[in-house]
Amino acid sequence: MRTPPALELVGVSAGYGRIEVLHEVSLQVPAGSVFALLGPNGAGKSTTLQVASGDVVPTAGCLHVAGTHVNGSSPDALARAGVCRIPEGRGVFPNLTVVENLRMWTYAGGLTPAEVQERTFARFPKLGDRRGQLAGTLSGGEQQMLAMSRAIVADPDVLLLDEISMGLAPLVVAELYELVGSLAQEGISLLLVEQFARTALAVADYAAVMTQGRIAMVGQPGDVADFVSEAYLGGAA
Amino acid sequence: MSSADPVLAVEQVSVRFGGVQALDAVTLSAEPGRVTGLIGPNGAGKTTMFNVITGLEAPGSGRVSIGGRDVSGLSAHKRARLGLARTFQRLEIFGSMTARQNVLAAAEFRNGWARDRTDAGAAADAILDRVGLSAVAGARADALPTGLARLVELGRALATQPSLLLLDEPGSGLDSTETEALGDLLLDLAADGMAVLLVEHDVELVMRICDTVHVLDFGRRIASGSPAEVQADPAVQAAYLGAEAGAA
Amino acid sequence: MTTFLAFTTIGLVAGCIYALTATGLVVTYTTSGVFNFAHGAIGMVAAFTYWQLSVEWDWPVPLALAAVLLVLAPLFGAIVERLLIRPVQGAAVDLSLVVTLGLLLFLIGLASLLWRPTTARNLPEFFPGQSVQVGSLAVKHNQLAIVAVALIVAVGLKWFFSRTRTGIAMRAVVDDPSLAALAGCTPARIQQLSWALGATLASLAGILLAPLVTLDIFVLTLLVINGYAAALVGRLKSLPMTAAGAIVLGLSISYAVGYLPSGGWLSEVQGVIPMLFLFVVLVLLPPARLRTGGGQAPATPTVPGLRQSLVAAGGLVVVAVVLSLVLGPSGLATGGRVFVVALTLLSLVLLTGYSGQVSLCQLTFVGLGAYAMGTWGHGGSLLGVVGAVVLAGAAGALVALPTLRLRGLYLALATYAFANAMDVLFFGQRFGRGSLEVERVSLPGIPTESDRAFFLLTAVVFAVAAVGVLALRRGPFGRRATAIADSPAACATLGLDVNRTKLVIFTLSAALAGLSGALLGGLRGTVGADEFAALGSALLLLVLRIGGINTVTGALFGALVVSLFPVLQDNVPGLSNLSYLLTGLAALSVGRDPNGIGGRLSEAGEKRRHRKEAAARELPPPYTSTEPDREADLVLR
Incomplete structure (x- = not known):
């Protein structure tokens, strides 16, 4: 028996109000693989992830998680079922302390507060130094680490990462991608939306490029690379 | 650069949101009769820059001048009356x-x-x-x-x-014919003597109509120059495509 | 010294109760973004329920307390959240306002039905007659108990919000509900819990307060204004600042009672201290950032053209002429009242319907108009009408000025407080023996003295005003008002002075309400001091919402309803406050149909049902929606 894909979108259309953002998008994230979703701004990458996490309900098409049809499931139900999305920009509660943020991560994954802290601080010792500080006062990199710690402790089957490098210094990006690599090693299936194509393609098993709400191409990371620099910078890169 | 006096001068503007530096000592200008591009990856601070210029957001430090007049502390509607108009990335239509x-x-x-x-x-x-x-x-x-x-x-x-027009991604949602018409229109406006500051992700459009392009990346200006110069700049390529070293 | 200590004790005790109720208000507001105007009414109903159980049915005190505080109140809060609050989350301020105001009126009406106000009731203190001697001062056990309860609640909440996962989750939902959902917690359930908690705190405050004042529906409901003031000191987000504000407020009121001379208007100052508090806080608040990414623009009914509105107005006048021939004196009075109230509602159409601002003191402007006519309009002098328009307009400008730069909710709160203060200070004082005689305006060459003539005058004035308001709506003024309602940020970047424009609209609306007041006085010959209370203004806003907030038809419909209530009530004895019950009930449904009856009528005529369905589909999903009108923050330290 074949293992079903960890995540599958079949002909998904979705949007906000009257404006349709996704037009019949289909993609498969095979179990245990890293799938990079690239493309210019406004192409619908974030919306695709929001569909996968249940935040946006598709107007047409199907969403399957591990072979199960889950259209219409609420984000919190999907989170408890093993889908974890780290949203673009701010993935932390700014007016909660670091420790209180970690307490929130106990809703999915079944760890105790102590275990959550232990695992997080082992991975990001810097956060341990700032445990009593409000998350909103952390640096951008530290906030993103705190956001990513949810991926470590929620023990997800499918991890959806939305531009985790946005606005961060290269060194921090490198550290975060190290973590992405090791999560992939553990067998978590990853769907990765990234503006930095080179960074993402270096860890990806598969990649797709979206433009104008459609999948423009799917392939091996190498094939996609050339296509992407064309789409971003008009072919000069 | 242009010989005309800039109608917009942004000097050393910084904005901080909590722990995140949204704009870090950014300086840029826009001249009459020209289309100036402002590009950069998502979250680079372009919309924040527009909010600071138009007075919807107060900068932590720095100065904004319109037509040679320091407008710091002036409310949004008073700035507009100096000849400043804008569009919004997240639509604000009536x-x-x-x-x-x-x-x-x-x-x-x-x-x-x-x-x-x-x-x-x-x-x-x-x-x-x-x-x-x-x-x-x-x-x-x-x-x-x-x-x-x-x-x-x-x-x-x-x-x-307006004498100064700030456009926040006017081309998104347009098809290629409409985008071309938009480009023509903006060139027309510039020919009439208007200063246009354009935030846009459609690279082709930027390349076609901009005289000067400024590139923002996590709140800092990392490059300025003609479209061709900017396009060839390795720092810009890294900003857009990321470094492979990150995953090594 | 002993007197001072006694008043200090009384003030502290009252402050503790205000702190309890204000805390509940802040918790529900921060987690759901909906400000609960019915908070005080919930406390009132809880106090009555407790009286019912413990006094009327002789339940033991602990059992009655447990039943109210541990079972009924939380259950009620949870049900309210599920049925009323959830559907209006993220909606415009005036829509969520309507729902909680509806609940407020409904609870008042319900309480009046269950516990007839004509019967006097007494709720005994806890530990009656017991006290301890502290120096020269006797402190009652009841007072000690109240302070102890407040301290226990404060410590308990601190522990709950910083140590328990549910408490932390409540703050997390305040910060970012969609992220909370992504983390696997269910924001809706957390919000429901917070409303259960809020209702419990309101009930606790109501039960503690009732023995200290009196078991009266209106007294208990309106005392919550003190809670609002305290909550605003904490900027609706800081619990410690809220508690501090409550204590200071309690002490100020107590000292005012103790040390201000009794008799004269100074003795009434205590009644306006919360209002002064509110205003000072509002003036000190930093201006709100111009909000971008605003909510859904409301469906707009087609505005009739000049010809169409002239024809309709002409038709209305013809109908009035026919009616004037067949109606008797009481019919003429009721009919005149319909037109006068419709004129008042027209001022709300202008303000709330067109520009999206909320006023809960429109009847105050009406009262000021009647006062001006009664004072300066002797012999029917036109000076009275001019005075009515000017006085009401000036008062409107005065109320709106400090609050326009703030978020919409604050304008609602300021006007609510203003209406209550005016009720106590102005109408209660100036209307001598409870009522004021007002003469009918006389116009050169036009008879206005007889009932029939005056009825016709009201009809004509309304018709002319309606044509005028519609003309304003079609022109530049209407576009300004609508633009400000749709996107204030865009208006500012197009060079429009948003605050000034809002002020002009508010002033104009108040002036129009003042005009209707001059007519109301003339119609009836006398006006009572108790006719212009805040709750009446809330009632007007609600009937207009039900009729259609931005239509002239809605104003006329609302006026019909309002004017029929007294007739109905006269014929069914014992149904006091029926208008509150019915209006509240109807308003509760408005959350689901924001466009009202007038909007629906216009729509049916236009066959634009498909557009409405499209608009309904476009409502943002509950947790990824646009920023609601609040600062997401709950401060514990």
């Missing part, structure tokens, strides 16, 4: 009015504060024609597709007869 009423309202606002008695209706119709909205003039603005709604915002901005 949704319960028609496209024509949107433009008409702006023309009336302008007639009010400029003490001008010209016919606002005629001005609105001329603008609708110029941006290509005459066919949908009677449609409720929030029923229009995004691309057309962006043109409504553009038309509304033009109705205040």
Whole structure:
């Protein structure tokens, strides 16, 4: 028996109000693989992830998680079922302390507060130094680490990462991608939306490029690379 | 660079949101008769820059001058009366009015504060024609597709007869024919002597119409120059495509 | 010294109760973004329920307390959240306002039905007659108990919000509900819990307060204004600042009672201290950032053209002429009242319907108009009408000025407080023996003295005003108002002075309400001091919402309803406050149909049902929606 894909979108259309953002998008994230979703701004990458996490309900098409049809499931139900999305920009509660943020991560994954802290601080010792500080006062990199710690402790089957490098210094990006690599090693299936194509393609098993709400191409990371620099910078890169 | 005096001068502007430096000592300018591009990856601080220039956001430090006058501390509507107009990335149309009423309202606002008695209706119709909205003039603005709604915002901005026009992704949601028409229009406006500052992700459009391009990356200006220079800049490529070293 | 200590004790005790109720208010507001105007009414109903159980049915005190505080109140809060609050989350301020105001009126009406106000009731203190001697001062056990309860609640909440996962989750939902959902917690359930908690705190405050004042529906409901003031000191987000504000407020009121001379208007100052508090806080608040990414623009009914509105107005006058020939004196009075109230509602159409601002003191402007006519309009002098318009307009400008730069909710709160203060200070004082005689305006060459003539005058004035308001709506003024309601940020970047424009609209609306007041006085000959209370203004806003907030039809419909209530009530004895019950009930449904009856009528005529369905589909999903009108923050330290 074949293992079903960890995540599958079949002909998904979705949007906000009257404006349709996704037009019949289909993609498969095979179990245990890293799938990079690239493309210019406004192409619908974030919306695709929001569909996968249940935040946006598709107007047409199907969403399957591990072979199960889950259209219409609420984000919190999907989170408890093993889908974890780290949203673009701010993935932390700014007016909660670091420790209180970690307490929130106990809703999915079944760890105790102590275990959550232990695992997080082992991975990001810097956060341990700032445990009593409000998350909103952390640096951008530290906030993103705190956001990513949810991926470590929620023990997800499918991890959806939305531009985790946005606005961060290269060194921090490198550290975060190290973590992405090791999560992939553990067998978590990853769907990765990234503006930095080179960074993402270096860890990806598969990649797709979206433009104008459609999948423009799917392939091996190498094939996609050339296509992407064309789409971003008009072919000069 | 241009010989004309800049109509917009942004000097050393910084903005901080909590622990995140949204803008870090950014300096840039826009000159009359030119289209200046402002590009950068998502979250680079472009919209924040627009909010600071228009007075919707107060900078932590730095100075903004319009037409040689320091406007720091001036409220948004007073800056607009100096000849500044903008569009919004997240649409801010007057949704319960028609496209024509949107433009008409702006023309009336302008007639009010400029003490001008010209016919606002005629001005609105001329603008609708110029941006290509005459066919949908009677449609409720929030029923229009995004691309057309962006043109409504553009038309509304033009109705205040600005000398400095800030456009936040006017091309998103337009098809290629419409984008080309938009490019022509912006070149036209610049030819009339307007200074245009353009935030846009459509690289082709930026390359075609901009005289100068500034590149922002996590709140800092990392490059400035002609479109070709910027395109070839390795720092810009790294900003857009990321470094492979990150995953090594 | 002993007197001072006694008043200090009384003030502290009252402050503790205000702190309890204000805390509940802040918790529900921060987690759901909906400000609960019915908070005080919930406390009132809880106090009555407790009286019912413990006094009327002789339940033991602990059992009655447990039943109210541990079972009924939380259950009620949870049900309210599920049925009323959830559907209006993220909606415009005036819509969520309507729902909680509806609940407020409904609870008042319900309480009046269950516990007839004509019967006097007494709720005994806890530990009656017991006290301890502290120096020269006797402190009652009841007072000690109240302070102890407040301290226990404060410590308990601190522990709950910083140590328990549910408490932390409540703050997390305040910060970012969609992220909370992504983390696997269910924001809706957390919000429901917070409303259960809020209702419990309101009930606790109500039960503690009732023995200290009196078991009266209106007294208990309106005392919550003190809670609002305290909550605003904490900027609706800081619990410690809220508690501090409550204590200071309690002490100020107590000292005012103790040390201000009794008799004269100074003795009434204590009644306006919360209002002064509110205003000072509002003036000190930093201006709100111009909000971008605003909510859904409302469906707009087609505005009739000049011809169409002239024809309709003409038709209305013809109908009035025919009616004037067949109606008797009481019919003429009721009919005149319909037109006068419709004129008042027209001022709300202008304000709330067109520009999206909320006023809960429109009847105060009406009262000021009647006062001006009664004072300066002797012999029917036109000076009275001019005075009515000017006085009401000036008062409107005065109320709106400090609050326009703030978020919409603050304008609602300021007007609510203003209406209550005016009720106590102005109408209660100036209307001598409870009522004021007002003469009918006389116009050169036009008879206005007889009932029939005056009825016709009201009809004509309304018709003319309606045509005028519609003309304003079609022109530049209407576009300004609508633009400000749709996107204030865009208006500012187009050079429009948003605050000034709002002020002009508010002033104009108040002036129009003042005009209707001059007519109301003339119609009836006398006006009572108790006719212009805040709750009446809330009632007007609600009937207009039900009729259609931005239509003239809605104003006329609302006026019919309002004017029929007294007739109905006269014929069914014992149904006091029926208007509150019915209006509240109807308003509760408005959350689901924001466009009202007038909007629906216009729509049916236009066959634009498909558009409405499209608009309904476009409502943002509950947790990824646009920023609601609040600062997401709950401060514990």
